[in-house]
Amino acid sequence: MQDRSGLALQVANGHLRLLDQSQLPHAETWLAVADVDTLIEAIHALRVRGAPMIAIASALLVASRVEQGDDRRAIFQAIARLRAARPTAVNLMHAMDGLAADLDTADWQRSVVQAAETLTDTDRALCDAIGDYGAALVGYGERLLTHCNTGALATAGIGTAAGVIRRAHEQGKAIEVWVDETRPLLQGGRLTAWEFGKLGVPYTLIADNMAAAMMAAGRVDRVIVGADRIAANGDFANKIGTYGLAVLAKYHNIPFAVAAPHTTLDPACASGDDIPIEQRSAAEVRGVNNAAGELCWAPADARVANPAFDVTPASLITHWILDTGVFGIDDVAAGVLKSGGRAFP
Amino acid sequence: MQDRSGLALQVANGHLRLLDQSQLPHAETWLAVADVDTLIEAIHALRVRGAPMIAIASALLVASRVEQGDDRRAIFQAIARLRAARPTAVNLMHAMDGLAADLDTADWQRSVVQAAETLTDTDRALCDAIGDYGAALVGYGERLLTHCNTGALATAGIGTAAGVIRRAHEQGKAIEVWVDETRPLLQGGRLTAWEFGKLGVPYTLIADNMAAAMMAAGRVDRVIVGADRIAANGDFANKIGTYGLAVLAKYHNIPFAVAAPHTTLDPACASGDDIPIEQRSAAEVRGVNNAAGELCWAPADARVANPAFDVTPASLITHWILDTGVFGIDDVAAGVLKSGGRAFP
Numbered sequence: 001m002q003d004r005s006g007l008a009l010q011v012a013n014g015h016l017r018l019l020d021q022s023q024l025p026h027a028e029t030w031l032a033v034a035d036v037d038t039l040i041e042a043i044h045a046l047r048v049r050g051a052p053m054i055a056i057a058s059a060l061l062v063a064s065r066v067e068q069g070d071d072r073r074a075i076f077q078a079i080a081r082l083r084a085a086r087p088t089a090v091n092l093m094h095a096m097d098g099l100a101a102d103l104d105t106a107d108w109q110r111s112v113v114q115a116a117e118t119l120t121d122t123d124r125a126l127c128d129a130i131g132d133y134g135a136a137l138v139g140y141g142e143r144l145l146t147h148c149n150t151g152a153l154a155t156a157g158i159g160t161a162a163g164v165i166r167r168a169h170e171q172g173k174a175i176e177v178w179v180d181e182t183r184p185l186l187q188g189g190r191l192t193a194w195e196f197g198k199l200g201v202p203y204t205l206i207a208d209n210m211a212a213a214m215m216a217a218g219r220v221d222r223v224i225v226g227a228d229r230i231a232a233n234g235d236f237a238n239k240i241g242t243y244g245l246a247v248l249a250k251y252h253n254i255p256f257a258v259a260a261p262h263t264t265l266d267p268a269c270a271s272g273d274d275i276p277i278e279q280r281s282a283a284e285v286r287g288v289n290n291a292a293g294e295l296c297w298a299p300a301d302a303r304v305a306n307p308a309f310d311v312t313p314a315s316l317i318t319h320w321i322l323d324t325g326v327f328g329i330d331d332v333a334a335g336v337l338k339s340g341g342r343a344f345p
Numbered sequence: 346m347q348d349r350s351g352l353a354l355q356v357a358n359g360h361l362r363l364l365d366q367s368q369l370p371h372a373e374t375w376l377a378v379a380d381v382d383t384l385i386e387a388i389h390a391l392r393v394r395g396a397p398m399i400a401i402a403s404a405l406l407v408a409s410r411v412e413q414g415d416d417r418r419a420i421f422q423a424i425a426r427l428r429a430a431r432p433t434a435v436n437l438m439h440a441m442d443g444l445a446a447d448l449d450t451a452d453w454q455r456s457v458v459q460a461a462e463t464l465t466d467t468d469r470a471l472c473d474a475i476g477d478y479g480a481a482l483v484g485y486g487e488r489l490l491t492h493c494n495t496g497a498l499a500t501a502g503i504g505t506a507a508g509v510i511r512r513a514h515e516q517g518k519a520i521e522v523w524v525d526e527t528r529p530l531l532q533g534g535r536l537t538a539w540e541f542g543k544l545g546v547p548y549t550l551i552a553d554n555m556a557a558a559m560m561a562a563g564r565v566d567r568v569i570v571g572a573d574r575i576a577a578n579g580d581f582a583n584k585i586g587t588y589g590l591a592v593l594a595k596y597h598n599i600p601f602a603v604a605a606p607h608t609t610l611d612p613a614c615a616s617g618d619d620i621p622i623e624q625r626s627a628a629e630v631r632g633v634n635n636a637a638g639e640l641c642w643a644p645a646d647a648r649v650a651n652p653a654f655d656v657t658p659a660s661l662i663t664h665w666i667l668d669t670g671v672f673g674i675d676d677v678a679a680g681v682l683k684s685g686g687r688a689f690p
Contacts, residue, residue, distance in 0.1 A: 185550035189643040199645050205647045207528040208554040209586025213655040241554025251592050297637040300536040302550045310558040
């Protein structure tokens with residue numbers, strides 16, 4: 001593999017390193033990822049996260065294992081184990097299925113390495129295209145609201161929803177951004193705030209439950225979020241809290257956009273009902289555990305529900321911002337998502 | 346003053362002590378409150394909280410100062426300073442205005458002490474009445490959702506919204522409760538979870554942004570919340586996040602009730618637009634600071650918005666549960682809230 005580097009990803013001399021996002025913004029710690037166990041633990045602990053990024057990191061690790069001389073059977077097993085590491089996000093499954101298919105080619109080692117490199121480089125281009133298409137939607141002076149982290153930490157490029165926001169900022173549109181903290185794992189408060197701070201994008205951090213009041217006060221012009229999986233009918237799964245924002249945006253007549261690469265589309269998934277939702281540990285809701293420290297503020301025996309994702313129905317979505325263009329409900333009804341966003345038939 | 350005790354309030358030998366709610370559920374620490382400065386700090390730091398409770402604690406402190414021999418001028422100043430300690434909640438203002446009027450009576454010392462005692466004892470009865478009226482609304486097996494803390498910690502009695510829930514539980518209605526954590530100060534996760542745990546009320550703790558997904562899944566039958574001030578037209582101010590829950594409940598056709606004593610009514614306030622909203626410190630949103638510990642997980646320079654309350658319009662409310670009965674939008678339109686809930690004309 002050639003050397004590569006991004007905000008949260010490095011390949012040097014064939015070795016993969018990931019920025020440990022669980023340590024941000026307190027510490028920028030890089031994690032050497034040389035085996036499947038390390039990466040699966042990193043995915044579960046959200047050291048690496050974001051639907052595109054976990055697919056890319058997994059593919060690059062597989063390529064690295066190929067270069068280290070693992071045999072075809074070991075690579076097959078690595079692919080199968082990584083494929084199951086995050087059930088909701090579909091990019092990972094797509095990427096692993098692609099690599100598995102490459103195992104059947106004559107020169108499988110070279111095919112797998114090339115596929116991983118192509119996936120990484122393509123993701124950058126997809127992010128740029130999403131950013132360009134999405135930023136064209138954003139008007140001068142708009143106050144945008146986003147959820148979770150969908151920036152350079154979540155992709156190999158500038159990001160999806162956060163990439164749109166960044167691009168609009170770079171175009172001089174004088175935007176401002178509401179960043180909600182995204183409990184329980186605080187990807188907004190820890191990661192998006194950190195990224196926007198580095199980029200100089202003007203943002204204001206709020207607790208998740210403040211978004212409605214900001215909308216009622218007329219202080220939100222547009223909501224833009226990312227996706228972990230988009231079904232054929234336009235429904236999509238994303239970080240818990242996304243669905244509530246979509247309902248609130250609808251009620252306040254605020255446009256609500258989802259931004260994602262076509263690799264997040266799942267034409268085999270008819271609707272959001274078919275997307276499995278990962279349940280996570282009670283400890284995450286009873287308190288926090290991140291680089292700032294670990295606290296449990298609720299009763300230690302508190303019963304907890306902790307779905308990591310929710311599903312937003314197509315009826316609440318104004319714009320699907322893909323790398324192939326911006327689509328509305330009529331395009332979705334006509335089947336654009338089934339054909340990979342039209343330009344990828 | 347006679348001795349009195351409640352879950353978070355004690356009067357013994359004329360001295361006031363309050364349970365320091367900022368330390369719950371980790372430690373049950375009692376705070377001696379002998380002067381105005383201590384109580385104002387306790388209100389600002391939410392050591393004592395809940396619209397009825399801060400009014401009662403303030404009145405009892407004033408009574409205690411009277412018994413300690415403070416002169417009329419000092420008592421007048423104490424009342425004026427306490428009145429301004431929490432701008433959104435109206436109970437405190439009503440209580441302080443009542444005491445200030447008592448200063449004009451001949452036997453003002455006795456009047457003030459009696460008024461403080463009556464306020465405390467009456468609040469218990471008001472809570473019982475709210476609980477009885479509200480519990481009658483709740484059907485067998487309902488899954489209720491509540492926000493913030495409105496229980497025995499927030500009043501001198503069983504509470505308001507949480508009192509309704511407790512009463513329905515005691516009536517054997519086999520209810521279950523979604524307790525949202527209520528960022529940033531976590532009154533749900535720290536206080537309501539603790540109270541319900543002690544009472545044996547079956548509850549499940551969720552992050553604020555999970556309520557919408559639970560509603561969409563058909564797992565919420567009713568929302569019941571408290572209030573800091575109810576305007577004449579039925580709009581009310583309550584802990585930030587209440588308004589969003591009301592919009593979500595409306596969207597999912599889930600009944601949404603506000604429960605409060607008539608002391609929370611503000612007939613002089615025409616609508617929610619006239620209720621001032623307290624803004625709190627950025628540090629509360631950048632992290633947490635409670636008995637479990639202090640953490641800042643966001644960038645230390647993150648710009649933050651932190652409104653402590655929001656306003657829910659009457660149009661989103663199904664039931665106003667007062668100590669005088671349960672009212673609907675027609676009753677409110679007919680002016681029931683202007684006359685203190687009908688039974689208090």
